[in-house]
Amino acid sequence: MASLQEIVAFLDAELRISEIPDYSGAVNGLQLENGGAVTKVAAAVDASLPVVEAAVAAGADLLVVHHGMFWQGMQPLTRAFYRKIKAAMDGGLAIYSAHLPLDVHPELGNNVLMLKALGFEVSGTFFDWKGVRLGLVAETDISRESLILKVSEVVGGSVHVCPGGPETVRKIGLVTGGAGSEVAICPKSGVDTFITGEGPHWSYPLAEELGVNLLYAGHYATETFGVKALAGRLARDFALEQVFIDRPTGL
Template identity: 35%
Template structure:
């Protein structure tokens, strides 16, 4: 068992949240007990994950999607009240990292997704590796768009929504996990044959076709399951605590 503040400091040293202008608060969002042994991680701090934490008697919940987003309603009522009441009633800490966990060079969602897909990262289009969000790289082998879609389904366990922007083999890929579909123009400008993200908007289809870049919406949840697992495993190894990841199924 360790001090909660020591764990938070370890995350700060790893992720450098102060480098990011984010839409939410990164770090400790809800304070619970001061000593931590059991850390439960998940993608989103939904009620189902909170209930798992209570059942497992977790001391701290570690997530990618926490609370207190920009422009969300301020009132603590309804769903927000029930979630916060669960944490406070059971004295459980909530620790959340958004963009810092997308960007990290080895533990981040982009890094972990690239590793899982066998992509060799070469650069970021919007900053240094570890700070940028739009990653660029090469697949282990070239595939055309339909074959790449099948490969993503096999690896991630869900079929991507696919927009074929050309018929050539995909040799250069851009990717950014989650809701980054509007980075498609930057991906095309960077010379990518394909762009992988989590979500798709109506406009994305037309952009992909007209820009000549294939687009794969592989799932917001599906593309962001891996960073928080990697972070939790690192903390368990370095700090001698217990870590368990719970995947609350989400088709989005």
């Protein structure tokens, strides 16, 4: 058994929650507390009602997520939102969320772990947002088709590809999640191939115009790495049981 207060203090410091800016709906940090004790940590990408119910059913008393409960902004405690909060509170489930702080973490982050899973070393960063470098760069010499196969294997699914760039990939830029709309930054950074989760429709024709390969590997699929690693770290450092709640969206 571990103290929720000690775990939260560790997470806040390790992820630099107070230092890294984020979107207003992220509300990074502890979003819901419990009675103060933790024996089992669950990890998930989204703090949805089915995930909360599954975490409680699994006997978890701490849920660590990438997308927290407040992405839709302020809302009344009614209907599904009420049921979610009630399910968590009745089950003694605390909820902790980390969005961009987890994406950019040098060891536990979605970006670095996905890049390593692909077999590449980090050679630099790109995509500055409010003073934080959100993306990672890797130098390589690989065919576009071979890279597509690697990405598909790592995310365990299909990859939607805009083959707008060279057939031989020299410089990869990677930002997990929904960063496709940022494809315009790639040529400025010398990136010829951009790997992300998803993007708006217009990001595809824009990538073609810019001469960039754009690989949409799935928003959900590219953001499972960090929460799994974070739960593993908590399990190790605080002697906790752990479980991953897999709730893919297909997006």
